[in-house]
Amino acid sequence: MIERAGSSLLQKPAVLSELEKKLINRLQHQLPITESPFQSIAEELGVSEVEVISTIRNLKQKKVITRFGPLFDITKNEGVFSLCALKVPAEQIDRVANQVNSYTQVAHNYLREHRWNMWFVLAARNSDELENIFDEIVKSTRCEGINCPKEAEYFVGLFLPV
Amino acid sequence: MNDLYQKIITMTQSGLPVESRPFLSIAKELGVSEQLVIDSFKKMNDSGLIRRIGIVPNHYAIGYTHNLMTVWDIDDKKADSLGKEIGQLEFVSHCYRRPRHLPDWPYNIFAMVHGKTKQEADERMEEIRILLQSDCHQFCALKSSRILKKTGLRL
Structure with missing residues:
Protein backbone atom coordinates (compact mmCIF):
# COMPACT_ATOMS: atom_id res chain seq x y z
CA MET A 1 0.00 0.00 0.00
CA ILE A 2 1.47 3.35 -1.06
CA GLU A 3 0.95 6.18 1.40
CA ARG A 4 -0.97 9.16 0.05
CA ALA A 5 1.67 11.89 -0.23
CA GLY A 6 0.88 15.02 1.75
CA SER A 7 -1.87 13.32 3.74
CA SER A 8 -0.40 14.73 6.97
CA LEU A 9 -0.76 18.30 5.65
CA LEU A 10 -3.87 20.47 5.92
CA GLN A 11 -5.30 20.82 2.43
CA LYS A 12 -8.24 23.09 3.26
CA PRO A 13 -9.04 26.18 5.34
CA ALA A 14 -9.03 25.88 9.14
CA VAL A 15 -11.35 27.76 11.51
CA LEU A 16 -9.24 30.50 13.12
CA SER A 17 -9.84 32.61 16.23
CA GLU A 18 -9.34 36.38 16.17
CA LEU A 19 -6.05 36.06 18.08
CA GLU A 20 -4.85 33.35 15.69
CA LYS A 21 -5.60 35.63 12.75
CA LYS A 22 -3.78 38.56 14.34
CA LEU A 23 -0.74 36.41 15.07
CA ILE A 24 -0.70 34.93 11.56
CA ASN A 25 -0.69 38.45 10.12
CA ARG A 26 1.87 39.82 12.55
CA LEU A 27 4.28 36.88 12.34
CA GLN A 28 4.45 36.95 8.56
CA HIS A 29 6.59 39.99 9.32
CA GLN A 30 9.75 40.13 11.36
CA LEU A 31 9.96 38.85 14.94
CA PRO A 32 11.95 41.26 17.14
CA ILE A 33 15.45 39.90 17.79
CA THR A 34 15.47 40.55 21.54
CA GLU A 35 15.60 38.51 24.75
CA SER A 36 11.81 38.20 24.99
CA PRO A 37 10.37 38.59 21.48
CA PHE A 38 6.99 37.09 22.33
CA GLN A 39 6.55 39.60 25.15
CA SER A 40 6.93 42.43 22.59
CA ILE A 41 4.42 40.77 20.26
CA ALA A 42 2.04 40.29 23.20
CA GLU A 43 2.25 43.99 24.07
CA GLU A 44 1.60 44.97 20.45
CA LEU A 45 -1.50 42.81 20.32
CA GLY A 46 -2.70 43.55 23.86
CA VAL A 47 -2.59 39.96 25.11
CA SER A 48 -0.29 38.04 27.46
CA GLU A 49 3.01 36.45 26.49
CA VAL A 50 1.67 33.07 27.63
CA GLU A 51 -1.27 33.42 25.22
CA VAL A 52 1.06 34.29 22.34
CA ILE A 53 3.33 31.32 23.00
CA SER A 54 0.52 28.83 23.45
CA THR A 55 -1.31 30.09 20.35
CA ILE A 56 1.80 29.76 18.15
CA ARG A 57 2.45 26.26 19.51
CA ASN A 58 -1.14 25.36 18.83
CA LEU A 59 -1.02 26.73 15.25
CA LYS A 60 2.08 24.62 14.66
CA GLN A 61 0.46 21.55 16.10
CA LYS A 62 -2.68 22.06 13.98
CA LYS A 63 -0.32 22.52 11.01
CA VAL A 64 -1.85 25.87 10.11
CA ILE A 65 1.73 27.10 10.10
CA THR A 66 4.39 24.81 8.74
CA ARG A 67 7.33 26.63 10.24
CA PHE A 68 8.26 29.14 12.87
CA GLY A 69 11.81 30.44 12.82
CA PRO A 70 14.48 32.07 10.69
CA LEU A 71 14.14 31.81 6.91
CA PHE A 72 17.64 31.56 5.54
CA ASP A 73 18.69 32.74 2.10
CA ILE A 74 21.20 30.02 1.35
CA THR A 75 22.29 31.73 -1.83
CA LYS A 76 24.02 34.23 0.47
CA ASN A 77 26.01 31.28 1.78
CA GLU A 78 26.96 29.79 -1.57
CA GLY A 79 23.96 27.49 -1.53
CA VAL A 80 21.76 27.03 -4.60
CA PHE A 81 18.04 26.57 -5.14
CA SER A 82 16.24 25.20 -8.11
CA LEU A 83 12.64 24.61 -9.05
CA CYS A 84 12.25 21.26 -10.77
CA ALA A 85 9.32 19.60 -12.45
CA LEU A 86 8.40 16.05 -13.39
CA LYS A 87 5.76 14.67 -15.71
CA VAL A 88 4.16 12.02 -13.58
CA PRO A 89 1.43 9.65 -14.82
CA ALA A 90 -1.72 10.11 -12.68
CA GLU A 91 -1.63 6.61 -11.23
CA GLN A 92 1.98 7.00 -10.10
CA ILE A 93 1.69 10.29 -8.23
CA ASP A 94 1.94 8.91 -4.71
CA ARG A 95 4.77 6.55 -5.53
CA VAL A 96 6.81 9.30 -7.19
CA ALA A 97 5.92 11.93 -4.56
CA ASN A 98 7.11 9.66 -1.76
CA GLN A 99 10.36 9.07 -3.62
CA VAL A 100 10.90 12.79 -4.25
CA ASN A 101 9.88 13.79 -0.70
CA SER A 102 12.37 11.34 0.81
CA TYR A 103 15.21 13.68 -0.15
CA THR A 104 16.04 16.12 2.64
CA GLN A 105 17.14 18.54 -0.11
CA VAL A 106 13.52 18.81 -1.26
CA ALA A 107 12.04 21.71 0.70
CA HIS A 108 8.58 21.60 -0.76
CA ASN A 109 6.66 19.79 -3.39
CA TYR A 110 3.32 20.65 -5.01
CA LEU A 111 1.04 18.82 -7.35
CA ARG A 112 -0.19 21.16 -10.09
CA GLU A 113 -2.79 20.96 -12.84
CA HIS A 114 -0.60 20.69 -15.95
CA ARG A 115 1.23 17.99 -17.90
CA TRP A 116 4.28 19.04 -15.88
CA ASN A 117 2.40 18.19 -12.72
CA MET A 118 4.93 17.76 -9.92
CA TRP A 119 6.93 20.83 -8.89
CA PHE A 120 9.50 20.79 -6.11
CA VAL A 121 12.27 23.00 -4.84
CA LEU A 122 15.72 21.49 -4.49
CA ALA A 123 18.29 23.11 -2.21
CA ALA A 124 21.94 22.10 -2.32
CA ARG A 125 25.34 23.39 -1.34
CA ASN A 126 26.42 23.96 -4.94
CA SER A 127 25.17 23.44 -8.47
CA ASP A 128 27.08 20.16 -8.97
CA GLU A 129 25.37 18.62 -5.98
CA LEU A 130 22.05 19.98 -7.16
CA GLU A 131 22.41 18.54 -10.65
CA ASN A 132 23.43 15.18 -9.25
CA ILE A 133 20.34 15.01 -7.06
CA PHE A 134 18.11 16.10 -9.92
CA ASP A 135 19.60 13.41 -12.22
CA GLU A 136 19.18 10.81 -9.51
CA ILE A 137 15.51 11.77 -9.01
CA VAL A 138 14.79 11.64 -12.75
CA LYS A 139 16.49 8.27 -13.04
CA SER A 140 14.92 6.66 -10.00
CA THR A 141 11.38 7.93 -10.66
CA ARG A 142 11.63 7.10 -14.40
CA CYS A 143 9.80 10.37 -15.17
CA GLU A 144 10.71 13.11 -17.58
CA GLY A 145 12.11 16.12 -15.72
CA ILE A 146 13.14 19.74 -16.13
CA ASN A 147 15.52 21.64 -13.88
CA CYS A 148 14.83 25.39 -13.70
CA PRO A 149 17.44 27.05 -11.47
CA LYS A 150 16.83 30.64 -10.50
CA GLU A 151 18.58 33.00 -12.95
CA ALA A 152 17.27 36.24 -11.49
CA GLU A 153 15.17 37.06 -8.46
CA TYR A 154 12.87 40.06 -8.79
CA PHE A 155 10.88 39.75 -5.62
CA VAL A 156 10.40 37.46 -2.63
CA GLY A 157 8.00 38.58 0.07
CA LEU A 158 5.08 36.41 0.84
CA PHE A 159 2.34 38.10 2.85
CA LEU A 160 -1.07 36.52 2.92
CA PRO A 161 -3.34 38.59 5.16
CA VAL A 162 -6.15 36.77 6.96
CA MET B 1 31.57 31.76 7.00
CA GLY B 48 20.42 39.11 4.27
CA LEU B 49 21.50 35.59 5.21
CA ILE B 50 18.25 35.56 7.17
CA ARG B 51 15.37 36.94 5.12
CA ARG B 52 13.13 37.19 8.15
CA ILE B 53 12.24 35.41 11.37
CA GLY B 54 8.60 34.46 11.55
CA ILE B 55 6.02 31.94 10.48
CA VAL B 56 5.39 30.21 7.19
CA PRO B 57 1.65 29.64 6.91
CA ASN B 58 0.07 26.75 5.09
CA HIS B 59 -1.73 28.71 2.35
CA TYR B 60 -4.73 26.43 2.23
CA ALA B 61 -5.15 26.39 6.02
CA ILE B 62 -5.39 30.19 6.23
CA GLY B 63 -7.96 30.39 3.46
CA TYR B 64 -5.87 30.80 0.29
CA THR B 65 -7.17 27.88 -1.71
CA HIS B 66 -6.38 29.26 -5.19
CA ASN B 67 -2.63 29.34 -5.56
CA LEU B 68 -1.34 29.83 -9.07
CA MET B 69 2.16 29.51 -10.40
CA THR B 70 1.79 31.85 -13.35
CA VAL B 71 4.42 31.44 -16.06
CA TRP B 72 5.16 33.81 -18.93
CA ASP B 73 7.16 33.69 -22.14
CA ILE B 74 8.69 37.14 -22.34
CA ASP B 75 11.33 38.45 -24.75
CA ASP B 76 14.76 37.95 -23.23
CA LYS B 77 15.60 41.60 -23.70
CA LYS B 78 12.58 42.73 -21.72
CA ALA B 79 12.48 39.92 -19.17
CA ASP B 80 14.43 41.73 -16.44
CA SER B 81 12.55 45.02 -16.57
CA LEU B 82 9.13 43.36 -16.82
CA GLY B 83 10.07 40.80 -14.16
CA LYS B 84 10.77 43.64 -11.76
CA GLU B 85 7.44 45.27 -12.59
CA ILE B 86 5.57 42.02 -11.96
CA GLY B 87 7.46 41.58 -8.68
CA GLN B 88 6.28 44.99 -7.55
CA LEU B 89 2.59 44.07 -7.80
CA GLU B 90 1.46 43.78 -4.20
CA PHE B 91 -0.21 40.40 -4.65
CA VAL B 92 2.82 38.65 -6.19
CA SER B 93 4.74 36.74 -3.51
CA HIS B 94 7.67 35.47 -5.57
CA CYS B 95 8.94 36.42 -9.00
CA TYR B 96 11.91 34.81 -10.76
CA ARG B 97 13.52 34.33 -14.16
CA ARG B 98 14.33 30.71 -14.97
CA PRO B 99 15.62 28.92 -18.10
CA ARG B 100 13.22 27.78 -20.81
CA HIS B 101 13.24 24.13 -21.87
CA LEU B 102 12.21 24.31 -25.50
CA PRO B 103 10.04 23.20 -27.08
CA ASP B 104 8.10 21.76 -24.19
CA TRP B 105 8.53 24.56 -21.65
CA PRO B 106 8.74 28.00 -23.30
CA TYR B 107 8.26 30.12 -20.16
CA ASN B 108 11.04 32.18 -18.56
CA ILE B 109 9.27 34.31 -15.93
CA PHE B 110 7.55 32.74 -12.93
CA ALA B 111 5.22 34.69 -10.60
CA MET B 112 3.30 33.20 -7.69
CA VAL B 113 -0.22 34.53 -7.22
CA HIS B 114 -2.56 33.63 -4.37
CA GLY B 115 -6.30 34.10 -3.94
CA LYS B 116 -9.04 33.15 -1.52
CA THR B 117 -11.36 32.49 -4.45
CA LYS B 118 -10.91 31.44 -8.06
CA GLN B 119 -12.14 34.86 -9.17
CA GLU B 120 -9.60 36.68 -7.01
CA ALA B 121 -6.71 34.59 -8.33
CA ASP B 122 -7.87 34.92 -11.94
CA GLU B 123 -8.25 38.71 -11.66
CA ARG B 124 -4.74 38.99 -10.33
CA MET B 125 -3.37 36.95 -13.18
CA GLU B 126 -5.29 39.15 -15.61
CA GLU B 127 -3.62 42.19 -14.08
CA ILE B 128 -0.21 40.73 -14.95
CA ARG B 129 -1.39 39.95 -18.47
CA ILE B 130 -2.52 43.54 -18.98
CA LEU B 131 0.83 44.82 -17.71
CA LEU B 132 2.75 42.65 -20.18
CA GLN B 133 0.55 43.23 -23.24
CA SER B 134 2.33 42.17 -26.43
CA ASP B 135 5.70 41.61 -24.75
CA CYS B 136 4.37 38.25 -23.60
CA HIS B 137 4.03 35.60 -26.31
CA GLN B 138 2.26 32.94 -24.29
CA PHE B 139 1.42 32.26 -20.69
CA CYS B 140 -0.07 29.65 -18.46
CA ALA B 141 -1.32 29.22 -14.88
CA LEU B 142 -0.51 26.06 -12.97
CA LYS B 143 -2.93 25.78 -10.07
CA SER B 144 -1.73 23.75 -7.14
CA SER B 145 -4.04 20.87 -6.41
CA ARG B 146 -2.25 19.22 -3.48
CA ILE B 147 0.63 20.01 -1.15
CA LEU B 148 2.91 17.00 -1.27
CA LYS B 149 5.62 18.31 1.06
CA LYS B 150 6.29 21.56 2.88
CA THR B 151 9.18 21.67 5.31
CA GLY B 152 11.57 24.43 4.38
CA LEU B 153 15.16 23.72 3.61
CA ARG B 154 17.43 21.39 5.54
CA LEU B 155 21.11 21.27 4.78
Whole structure:
Protein backbone atom coordinates (compact mmCIF):
# COMPACT_ATOMS: atom_id res chain seq x y z
CA MET A 1 0.00 0.00 0.00
CA ILE A 2 1.47 3.35 -1.06
CA GLU A 3 0.95 6.18 1.40
CA ARG A 4 -0.97 9.16 0.05
CA ALA A 5 1.67 11.89 -0.23
CA GLY A 6 0.88 15.02 1.75
CA SER A 7 -1.87 13.32 3.74
CA SER A 8 -0.40 14.73 6.97
CA LEU A 9 -0.76 18.30 5.65
CA LEU A 10 -3.87 20.47 5.92
CA GLN A 11 -5.30 20.82 2.43
CA LYS A 12 -8.24 23.09 3.26
CA PRO A 13 -9.04 26.18 5.34
CA ALA A 14 -9.03 25.88 9.14
CA VAL A 15 -11.35 27.76 11.51
CA LEU A 16 -9.24 30.50 13.12
CA SER A 17 -9.84 32.61 16.23
CA GLU A 18 -9.34 36.38 16.17
CA LEU A 19 -6.05 36.06 18.08
CA GLU A 20 -4.85 33.35 15.69
CA LYS A 21 -5.60 35.63 12.75
CA LYS A 22 -3.78 38.56 14.34
CA LEU A 23 -0.74 36.41 15.07
CA ILE A 24 -0.70 34.93 11.56
CA ASN A 25 -0.69 38.45 10.12
CA ARG A 26 1.87 39.82 12.55
CA LEU A 27 4.28 36.88 12.34
CA GLN A 28 4.45 36.95 8.56
CA HIS A 29 6.59 39.99 9.32
CA GLN A 30 9.75 40.13 11.36
CA LEU A 31 9.96 38.85 14.94
CA PRO A 32 11.95 41.26 17.14
CA ILE A 33 15.45 39.90 17.79
CA THR A 34 15.47 40.55 21.54
CA GLU A 35 15.60 38.51 24.75
CA SER A 36 11.81 38.20 24.99
CA PRO A 37 10.37 38.59 21.48
CA PHE A 38 6.99 37.09 22.33
CA GLN A 39 6.55 39.60 25.15
CA SER A 40 6.93 42.43 22.59
CA ILE A 41 4.42 40.77 20.26
CA ALA A 42 2.04 40.29 23.20
CA GLU A 43 2.25 43.99 24.07
CA GLU A 44 1.60 44.97 20.45
CA LEU A 45 -1.50 42.81 20.32
CA GLY A 46 -2.70 43.55 23.86
CA VAL A 47 -2.59 39.96 25.11
CA SER A 48 -0.29 38.04 27.46
CA GLU A 49 3.01 36.45 26.49
CA VAL A 50 1.67 33.07 27.63
CA GLU A 51 -1.27 33.42 25.22
CA VAL A 52 1.06 34.29 22.34
CA ILE A 53 3.33 31.32 23.00
CA SER A 54 0.52 28.83 23.45
CA THR A 55 -1.31 30.09 20.35
CA ILE A 56 1.80 29.76 18.15
CA ARG A 57 2.45 26.26 19.51
CA ASN A 58 -1.14 25.36 18.83
CA LEU A 59 -1.02 26.73 15.25
CA LYS A 60 2.08 24.62 14.66
CA GLN A 61 0.46 21.55 16.10
CA LYS A 62 -2.68 22.06 13.98
CA LYS A 63 -0.32 22.52 11.01
CA VAL A 64 -1.85 25.87 10.11
CA ILE A 65 1.73 27.10 10.10
CA THR A 66 4.39 24.81 8.74
CA ARG A 67 7.33 26.63 10.24
CA PHE A 68 8.26 29.14 12.87
CA GLY A 69 11.81 30.44 12.82
CA PRO A 70 14.48 32.07 10.69
CA LEU A 71 14.14 31.81 6.91
CA PHE A 72 17.64 31.56 5.54
CA ASP A 73 18.69 32.74 2.10
CA ILE A 74 21.20 30.02 1.35
CA THR A 75 22.29 31.73 -1.83
CA LYS A 76 24.02 34.23 0.47
CA ASN A 77 26.01 31.28 1.78
CA GLU A 78 26.96 29.79 -1.57
CA GLY A 79 23.96 27.49 -1.53
CA VAL A 80 21.76 27.03 -4.60
CA PHE A 81 18.04 26.57 -5.14
CA SER A 82 16.24 25.20 -8.11
CA LEU A 83 12.64 24.61 -9.05
CA CYS A 84 12.25 21.26 -10.77
CA ALA A 85 9.32 19.60 -12.45
CA LEU A 86 8.40 16.05 -13.39
CA LYS A 87 5.76 14.67 -15.71
CA VAL A 88 4.16 12.02 -13.58
CA PRO A 89 1.43 9.65 -14.82
CA ALA A 90 -1.72 10.11 -12.68
CA GLU A 91 -1.63 6.61 -11.23
CA GLN A 92 1.98 7.00 -10.10
CA ILE A 93 1.69 10.29 -8.23
CA ASP A 94 1.94 8.91 -4.71
CA ARG A 95 4.77 6.55 -5.53
CA VAL A 96 6.81 9.30 -7.19
CA ALA A 97 5.92 11.93 -4.56
CA ASN A 98 7.11 9.66 -1.76
CA GLN A 99 10.36 9.07 -3.62
CA VAL A 100 10.90 12.79 -4.25
CA ASN A 101 9.88 13.79 -0.70
CA SER A 102 12.37 11.34 0.81
CA TYR A 103 15.21 13.68 -0.15
CA THR A 104 16.04 16.12 2.64
CA GLN A 105 17.14 18.54 -0.11
CA VAL A 106 13.52 18.81 -1.26
CA ALA A 107 12.04 21.71 0.70
CA HIS A 108 8.58 21.60 -0.76
CA ASN A 109 6.66 19.79 -3.39
CA TYR A 110 3.32 20.65 -5.01
CA LEU A 111 1.04 18.82 -7.35
CA ARG A 112 -0.19 21.16 -10.09
CA GLU A 113 -2.79 20.96 -12.84
CA HIS A 114 -0.60 20.69 -15.95
CA ARG A 115 1.23 17.99 -17.90
CA TRP A 116 4.28 19.04 -15.88
CA ASN A 117 2.40 18.19 -12.72
CA MET A 118 4.93 17.76 -9.92
CA TRP A 119 6.93 20.83 -8.89
CA PHE A 120 9.50 20.79 -6.11
CA VAL A 121 12.27 23.00 -4.84
CA LEU A 122 15.72 21.49 -4.49
CA ALA A 123 18.29 23.11 -2.21
CA ALA A 124 21.94 22.10 -2.32
CA ARG A 125 25.34 23.39 -1.34
CA ASN A 126 26.42 23.96 -4.94
CA SER A 127 25.17 23.44 -8.47
CA ASP A 128 27.08 20.16 -8.97
CA GLU A 129 25.37 18.62 -5.98
CA LEU A 130 22.05 19.98 -7.16
CA GLU A 131 22.41 18.54 -10.65
CA ASN A 132 23.43 15.18 -9.25
CA ILE A 133 20.34 15.01 -7.06
CA PHE A 134 18.11 16.10 -9.92
CA ASP A 135 19.60 13.41 -12.22
CA GLU A 136 19.18 10.81 -9.51
CA ILE A 137 15.51 11.77 -9.01
CA VAL A 138 14.79 11.64 -12.75
CA LYS A 139 16.49 8.27 -13.04
CA SER A 140 14.92 6.66 -10.00
CA THR A 141 11.38 7.93 -10.66
CA ARG A 142 11.63 7.10 -14.40
CA CYS A 143 9.80 10.37 -15.17
CA GLU A 144 10.71 13.11 -17.58
CA GLY A 145 12.11 16.12 -15.72
CA ILE A 146 13.14 19.74 -16.13
CA ASN A 147 15.52 21.64 -13.88
CA CYS A 148 14.83 25.39 -13.70
CA PRO A 149 17.44 27.05 -11.47
CA LYS A 150 16.83 30.64 -10.50
CA GLU A 151 18.58 33.00 -12.95
CA ALA A 152 17.27 36.24 -11.49
CA GLU A 153 15.17 37.06 -8.46
CA TYR A 154 12.87 40.06 -8.79
CA PHE A 155 10.88 39.75 -5.62
CA VAL A 156 10.40 37.46 -2.63
CA GLY A 157 8.00 38.58 0.07
CA LEU A 158 5.08 36.41 0.84
CA PHE A 159 2.34 38.10 2.85
CA LEU A 160 -1.07 36.52 2.92
CA PRO A 161 -3.34 38.59 5.16
CA VAL A 162 -6.15 36.77 6.96
CA MET B 1 31.57 31.76 7.00
CA ASN B 2 31.54 32.17 10.76
CA ASP B 3 31.56 28.80 12.56
CA LEU B 4 29.00 29.97 15.12
CA TYR B 5 26.62 31.06 12.35
CA GLN B 6 26.91 27.62 10.80
CA LYS B 7 26.01 25.98 14.11
CA ILE B 8 23.09 28.34 14.60
CA ILE B 9 21.79 27.61 11.10
CA THR B 10 22.03 23.88 11.64
CA MET B 11 20.20 24.17 14.95
CA THR B 12 17.42 26.49 13.84
CA GLN B 13 16.71 25.56 10.22
CA SER B 14 13.90 23.34 11.45
CA GLY B 15 12.59 26.20 13.62
CA LEU B 16 13.07 28.41 16.64
CA PRO B 17 11.95 27.21 20.09
CA VAL B 18 8.55 28.71 20.90
CA GLU B 19 9.25 29.74 24.49
CA SER B 20 9.78 32.92 26.45
CA ARG B 21 13.54 33.18 25.82
CA PRO B 22 14.12 31.40 22.50
CA PHE B 23 17.65 32.72 22.02
CA LEU B 24 18.65 31.67 25.55
CA SER B 25 17.81 28.05 24.92
CA ILE B 26 19.89 28.09 21.72
CA ALA B 27 22.73 29.76 23.65
CA LYS B 28 22.63 27.10 26.36
CA GLU B 29 22.79 24.32 23.82
CA LEU B 30 25.76 25.94 22.06
CA GLY B 31 27.49 26.89 25.32
CA VAL B 32 27.63 30.60 24.51
CA SER B 33 25.92 33.68 25.90
CA GLU B 34 22.40 34.72 25.00
CA GLN B 35 23.72 38.12 23.92
CA LEU B 36 26.12 36.50 21.45
CA VAL B 37 23.27 34.50 19.90
CA ILE B 38 21.10 37.62 19.64
CA ASP B 39 23.96 39.58 18.06
CA SER B 40 24.60 36.76 15.58
CA PHE B 41 20.95 36.70 14.55
CA LYS B 42 20.97 40.47 14.10
CA LYS B 43 24.07 40.29 11.92
CA MET B 44 22.72 37.42 9.82
CA ASN B 45 19.51 39.38 9.45
CA ASP B 46 21.30 42.58 8.41
CA SER B 47 23.46 40.76 5.87
CA GLY B 48 20.42 39.11 4.27
CA LEU B 49 21.50 35.59 5.21
CA ILE B 50 18.25 35.56 7.17
CA ARG B 51 15.37 36.94 5.12
CA ARG B 52 13.13 37.19 8.15
CA ILE B 53 12.24 35.41 11.37
CA GLY B 54 8.60 34.46 11.55
CA ILE B 55 6.02 31.94 10.48
CA VAL B 56 5.39 30.21 7.19
CA PRO B 57 1.65 29.64 6.91
CA ASN B 58 0.07 26.75 5.09
CA HIS B 59 -1.73 28.71 2.35
CA TYR B 60 -4.73 26.43 2.23
CA ALA B 61 -5.15 26.39 6.02
CA ILE B 62 -5.39 30.19 6.23
CA GLY B 63 -7.96 30.39 3.46
CA TYR B 64 -5.87 30.80 0.29
CA THR B 65 -7.17 27.88 -1.71
CA HIS B 66 -6.38 29.26 -5.19
CA ASN B 67 -2.63 29.34 -5.56
CA LEU B 68 -1.34 29.83 -9.07
CA MET B 69 2.16 29.51 -10.40
CA THR B 70 1.79 31.85 -13.35
CA VAL B 71 4.42 31.44 -16.06
CA TRP B 72 5.16 33.81 -18.93
CA ASP B 73 7.16 33.69 -22.14
CA ILE B 74 8.69 37.14 -22.34
CA ASP B 75 11.33 38.45 -24.75
CA ASP B 76 14.76 37.95 -23.23
CA LYS B 77 15.60 41.60 -23.70
CA LYS B 78 12.58 42.73 -21.72
CA ALA B 79 12.48 39.92 -19.17
CA ASP B 80 14.43 41.73 -16.44
CA SER B 81 12.55 45.02 -16.57
CA LEU B 82 9.13 43.36 -16.82
CA GLY B 83 10.07 40.80 -14.16
CA LYS B 84 10.77 43.64 -11.76
CA GLU B 85 7.44 45.27 -12.59
CA ILE B 86 5.57 42.02 -11.96
CA GLY B 87 7.46 41.58 -8.68
CA GLN B 88 6.28 44.99 -7.55
CA LEU B 89 2.59 44.07 -7.80
CA GLU B 90 1.46 43.78 -4.20
CA PHE B 91 -0.21 40.40 -4.65
CA VAL B 92 2.82 38.65 -6.19
CA SER B 93 4.74 36.74 -3.51
CA HIS B 94 7.67 35.47 -5.57
CA CYS B 95 8.94 36.42 -9.00
CA TYR B 96 11.91 34.81 -10.76
CA ARG B 97 13.52 34.33 -14.16
CA ARG B 98 14.33 30.71 -14.97
CA PRO B 99 15.62 28.92 -18.10
CA ARG B 100 13.22 27.78 -20.81
CA HIS B 101 13.24 24.13 -21.87
CA LEU B 102 12.21 24.31 -25.50
CA PRO B 103 10.04 23.20 -27.08
CA ASP B 104 8.10 21.76 -24.19
CA TRP B 105 8.53 24.56 -21.65
CA PRO B 106 8.74 28.00 -23.30
CA TYR B 107 8.26 30.12 -20.16
CA ASN B 108 11.04 32.18 -18.56
CA ILE B 109 9.27 34.31 -15.93
CA PHE B 110 7.55 32.74 -12.93
CA ALA B 111 5.22 34.69 -10.60
CA MET B 112 3.30 33.20 -7.69
CA VAL B 113 -0.22 34.53 -7.22
CA HIS B 114 -2.56 33.63 -4.37
CA GLY B 115 -6.30 34.10 -3.94
CA LYS B 116 -9.04 33.15 -1.52
CA THR B 117 -11.36 32.49 -4.45
CA LYS B 118 -10.91 31.44 -8.06
CA GLN B 119 -12.14 34.86 -9.17
CA GLU B 120 -9.60 36.68 -7.01
CA ALA B 121 -6.71 34.59 -8.33
CA ASP B 122 -7.87 34.92 -11.94
CA GLU B 123 -8.25 38.71 -11.66
CA ARG B 124 -4.74 38.99 -10.33
CA MET B 125 -3.37 36.95 -13.18
CA GLU B 126 -5.29 39.15 -15.61
CA GLU B 127 -3.62 42.19 -14.08
CA ILE B 128 -0.21 40.73 -14.95
CA ARG B 129 -1.39 39.95 -18.47
CA ILE B 130 -2.52 43.54 -18.98
CA LEU B 131 0.83 44.82 -17.71
CA LEU B 132 2.75 42.65 -20.18
CA GLN B 133 0.55 43.23 -23.24
CA SER B 134 2.33 42.17 -26.43
CA ASP B 135 5.70 41.61 -24.75
CA CYS B 136 4.37 38.25 -23.60
CA HIS B 137 4.03 35.60 -26.31
CA GLN B 138 2.26 32.94 -24.29
CA PHE B 139 1.42 32.26 -20.69
CA CYS B 140 -0.07 29.65 -18.46
CA ALA B 141 -1.32 29.22 -14.88
CA LEU B 142 -0.51 26.06 -12.97
CA LYS B 143 -2.93 25.78 -10.07
CA SER B 144 -1.73 23.75 -7.14
CA SER B 145 -4.04 20.87 -6.41
CA ARG B 146 -2.25 19.22 -3.48
CA ILE B 147 0.63 20.01 -1.15
CA LEU B 148 2.91 17.00 -1.27
CA LYS B 149 5.62 18.31 1.06
CA LYS B 150 6.29 21.56 2.88
CA THR B 151 9.18 21.67 5.31
CA GLY B 152 11.57 24.43 4.38
CA LEU B 153 15.16 23.72 3.61
CA ARG B 154 17.43 21.39 5.54
CA LEU B 155 21.11 21.27 4.78
